Amino acid sequence: MAKSNRFDAIVVGSGMSGGWAAKELSERGLETLVLERGRNLRHIVDYHTALQDPWQLPHYNRPSQQDRAAQPIQSTLYLYDQSTKQHFVNDREHPYAQAQPFNWYRGSHVGGRSLMWARHVFRYSDLDFEANLREGTGVDWPIRYADIAPWYEHVERFIGASGENAGLPQLPDQVLQPPFEMNAFEKHIRSRFAAKFTDRKLICSATAVLSREHNGRGPCQGRNQCARGCPFSAYFSSNGVTLPAAAATGRLTLQPDSIVHSLIYDDSKRRVTGVRVVDAQSKQTTEYFARVVFLCASTLASTAILLNSRSSRFPQGLGNDSGVLGHYLMDHHNGGGAVGSYSRLADRYYRGRRSTSMYIPRFRNVAHREKNFMRGYGYEVYTSRQNWSRGLETPEFGAGFKNEITRPGQWQVYMEGYGETLPYKDNRVWLDPDRPDPWGMPTINVSMSYRDNERRMSEQMMADAVEMLKAADVENVSGFNRETIPGSVIHEMGTARMGRDPKTSVLNNYNQVHAVPNVFVTDGSCMVSSPTQNPSLTYMALTARASAYAVERLRKGEI
Amino acid sequence: MINRRNFLQGTSVLMAHAGFSQLVATFLASRSAVAASAGDPIFLSAAELGRIAVLVDLILPETDSPAATAAGTHEFVDAALSACASPKQQATFRRGLAALAADGFDAMSGQERLAWLQRRAASDVVLSYDESFFKILKDYTLTGYFHSEIGATKALAYERVPGGFQGDIPLAADQKAWAI
Numbered sequence: 001m002a003k004s005n006r007f008d009a010i011v012v013g014s015g016m017s018g019g020w021a022a023k024e025l026s027e028r029g030l031e032t033l034v035l036e037r038g039r040n041l042r043h044i045v046d047y048h049t050a051l052q053d054p055w056q057l058p059h060y061n062r063p064s065q066q067d068r069a070a071q072p073i074q075s076t077l078y079l080y081d082q083s084t085k086q087h088f089v090n091d092r093e094h095p096y097a098q099a100q101p102f103n104w105y106r107g108s109h110v111g112g113r114s115l116m117w118a119r120h121v122f123r124y125s126d127l128d129f130e131a132n133l134r135e136g137t138g139v140d141w142p143i144r145y146a147d148i149a150p151w152y153e154h155v156e157r158f159i160g161a162s163g164e165n166a167g168l169p170q171l172p173d174q175v176l177q178p179p180f181e182m183n184a185f186e187k188h189i190r191s192r193f194a195a196k197f198t199d200r201k202l203i204c205s206a207t208a209v210l211s212r213e214h215n216g217r218g219p220c221q222g223r224n225q226c227a228r229g230c231p232f233s234a235y236f237s238s239n240g241v242t243l244p245a246a247a248a249t250g251r252l253t254l255q256p257d258s259i260v261h262s263l264i265y266d267d268s269k270r271r272v273t274g275v276r277v278v279d280a281q282s283k284q285t286t287e288y289f290a291r292v293v294f295l296c297a298s299t300l301a302s303t304a305i306l307l308n309s310r311s312s313r314f315p316q317g318l319g320n321d322s323g324v325l326g327h328y329l330m331d332h333h334n335g336g337g338a339v340g341s342y343s344r345l346a347d348r349y350y351r352g353r354r355s356t357s358m359y360i361p362r363f364r365n366v367a368h369r370e371k372n373f374m375r376g377y378g379y380e381v382y383t384s385r386q387n388w389s390r391g392l393e394t395p396e397f398g399a400g401f402k403n404e405i406t407r408p409g410q411w412q413v414y415m416e417g418y419g420e421t422l423p424y425k426d427n428r429v430w431l432d433p434d435r436p437d438p439w440g441m442p443t444i445n446v447s448m449s450y451r452d453n454e455r456r457m458s459e460q461m462m463a464d465a466v467e468m469l470k471a472a473d474v475e476n477v478s479g480f481n482r483e484t485i486p487g488s489v490i491h492e493m494g495t496a497r498m499g500r501d502p503k504t505s506v507l508n509n510y511n512q513v514h515a516v517p518n519v520f521v522t523d524g525s526c527m528v529s530s531p532t533q534n535p536s537l538t539y540m541a542l543t544a545r546a547s548a549y550a551v552e553r554l555r556k557g558e559i
Numbered sequence: 560m561i562n563r564r565n566f567l568q569g570t571s572v573l574m575a576h577a578g579f580s581q582l583v584a585t586f587l588a589s590r591s592a593v594a595a596s597a598g599d600p601i602f603l604s605a606a607e608l609g610r611i612a613v614l615v616d617l618i619l620p621e622t623d624s625p626a627a628t629a630a631g632t633h634e635f636v637d638a639a640l641s642a643c644a645s646p647k648q649q650a651t652f653r654r655g656l657a658a659l660a661a662d663g664f665d666a667m668s669g670q671e672r673l674a675w676l677q678r679r680a681a682s683d684v685v686l687s688y689d690e691s692f693f694k695i696l697k698d699y700t701l702t703g704y705f706h707s708e709i710g711a712t713k714a715l716a717y718e719r720v721p722g723g724f725q726g727d728i729p730l731a732a733d734q735k736a737w738a739i
Binding site (some may be wrong): 042043044045051053054055058059060061063064065094124180181182183184186219221222223224231274280346347348349350351352353354361378385387388389391392394396397398399401402405406408409519530 | 578580581598616617618619620622623635639642643644645676677678680681682683693696697698701702705706707708711714715717718720721722723724725726727728729730734735736737738739
């Protein structure tokens with residue numbers, strides 16, 4: 001518990017963005033309170049399943065019907081099993097309303113989704129930052145690549161990431177450790193791409209997983225069980241990296257079980273003076289005060305806190321003069337791709353479990369303008385040799401069958417596109433105060449759908465995937481283009497967007513609420529568009545940048 | 560069994576973290592606790608468990624690695640079906656068990672039992688998973704065996720902590736597939 005209710009800074013949320021705010025603000029001298037709605041979860045010692053063998057886990061790692069009943073949404077996630085289920089919320093205890101189907105995957109613990117994320121870290125480029133202005137969608141990003149580039153580097157140097165620089169303008173080069181090695185099949189695909197395409201290449205994804213030791217962490221031990229928590233600190237999480245750095249300053253107070261109800265706005269000062277917190281256990285309300293507040297609670301949760309912070313000055317939610325708060329929700333879509341197999345290279349194998357994918361950077365709407373859709377997509381590419389599961393659906397059994405399926409099978413490849421979704425005003429979140437959750441918070445309602453641009457893009461995602469696998473001599477190529485439920489990529493973005501004009505945006509170019517200069521929102525809710533690449537690195541860079549700016553303004557007495 | 564040397568290879572830097580040895584201690588303590596569980600069947604009757612034991616060994620018999628029952632696969636089928644299968648899958652499985660008993664499985668010779676399972680496999684292959692006794696049985700048999708310590712380490716190759724990643728190595732003649 002906090003000893004006092006007064007701090008220099010309050011950070012709401014301890015995940016990807018909150019951990020960075022905590023580190024940057026405390027390292028710059030601010031007494032910082034981090035409020036986390038979920039339980040405490042200590043690095044390493046609380047990763048109870050991290051070293052369990054399959055046979056040590058309940059039902060050998062298979063979720064039970066009871067698990068699915070408690071976590072009907074979370075249990076649909078590819079990561080969900082007996083070894084990870086404790087890192088996802090009980091959906092019954094954490095309700096939200098879906099006006100249209102929306103999968104909200106999340107945890108309720110210190111570290112948030114930085115504990116279970118898929119760790120891909122790519123930069124955005126000016127192709128992304130200029131897209132809205134160029135094409136007349138949404139509003140213009142108030143920043144350009146040059147504004148954020150030093151902060152990308154700052155973040156990359158600290159988190160430690162491995163991977164391969166593509167040397168492409170649309171995917172700027174990064175500070176990376178050497179990549180994990182490609183397997184023989186991937187090397188083959190890469191060489192075929194090089195021979196057949198001028199605009200497409202296969203690279204090892206930039207990933208916040210260490211291939212070399214870094215600041216006493218790692219390297220990766222090849223377990224690929226990251227979502228259990230890494231006892232080797234080999235991937236980036238708040239728990240293992242930013243929160244310890246913040247704690248080392250002696251200026252961090254980390255308080256779990258603290259659900260932020262709303263921000264306290266002072267009409268005369270025209271500033272937020274603090275936050276109202278509901279204790280997750282006792283359900284009692286306490287107020288905490290600070291000179292500056294960082295909202296890093298996640299896209300939907302930060303916007304919900306702003307919407308729930310009503311006052312005579314802000315009857316529609318704090319900072320919502322424009323009326324766009326809650327609107328322009330985005331997520332990537334990944335319904336288009338292809339699979340195939342490869343019967344050659346049967347004499348090659350691999351050892352260890354690589355915890356990242358290969359990647360094909362965006363090539364659509366880069367050099368040429370597509371007729372059918374705006375923006376583009378990159379692909380994640382996964383390959384392996386088949387294991388025993390290839391025997392599940394066949395009628396065979398017996399000694400010959402057992403001998404066959406215990407040997408490595410054919411190479412197989414699975415690739416899926418990650419496409420940009422345009423900002424639509426009616427893709428949105430809003431609050432329903434008539435249906436409070438167990439802590440008295442209004443229910444968050446979500447309504448989001450993909451539209452024609454995404455559907456046309458998804459068709460091309462499939463067609464390109466099929467074309468590329470065939471070009472690489474892959475056999476049994478089969479494309480897919482399936483409907484996906486928004487939220488499923490877990491890249492929900494927007495709803496408190498940045499912008500140049502207070503009339504059409506919530507945040508300025510430093511993630512500062514236009515009308516309330518001591519409130520910053522630096523998680524995914526600030527996003528103005530949803531560029532193809534995975535967004536977490538950008539949240540971290542924007543958070544670090546906003547933190548430095550906030551401290552500078554505080555020192556000058558301007559906020 | 561845990562091999563400390565193998566387990567810790569390449570990780571000397573990590574031992575400096577106070578939490579690591581605590582986690583390892585918890586892990587070692589938990590191993591013995593999990594091993595000591597056995598009891599009456601949950602989903603199956605004792606007679607049904609006996610029949611399932613015969614079937615799982617027909618699916619995965621002893622080869623250069625032990626048979627399914629040696630890894631307790633029939634007990635996994637019983638416990639996991641009870642906890643993890645949907646009501647519809649459980650109902651399908653119960654019908655399959657009833658057919659097994661009605662066909663006089665207990666009195667069959669080894670050859671007749673093999674023929675029974677072959678017929679069932681051939682007729683079930685066109686059915687959906689939820690409606691197929693054979694597919695459900697095979698799923699739980701393969702999962703239970705290959706995720707058991709015997710299955711993962713003797714029939715397949717298992718490394719709890721591989722120590723890193725080598726992307727492109729020759730496949731040795733006797734190399735089993737990785738368990739996970």
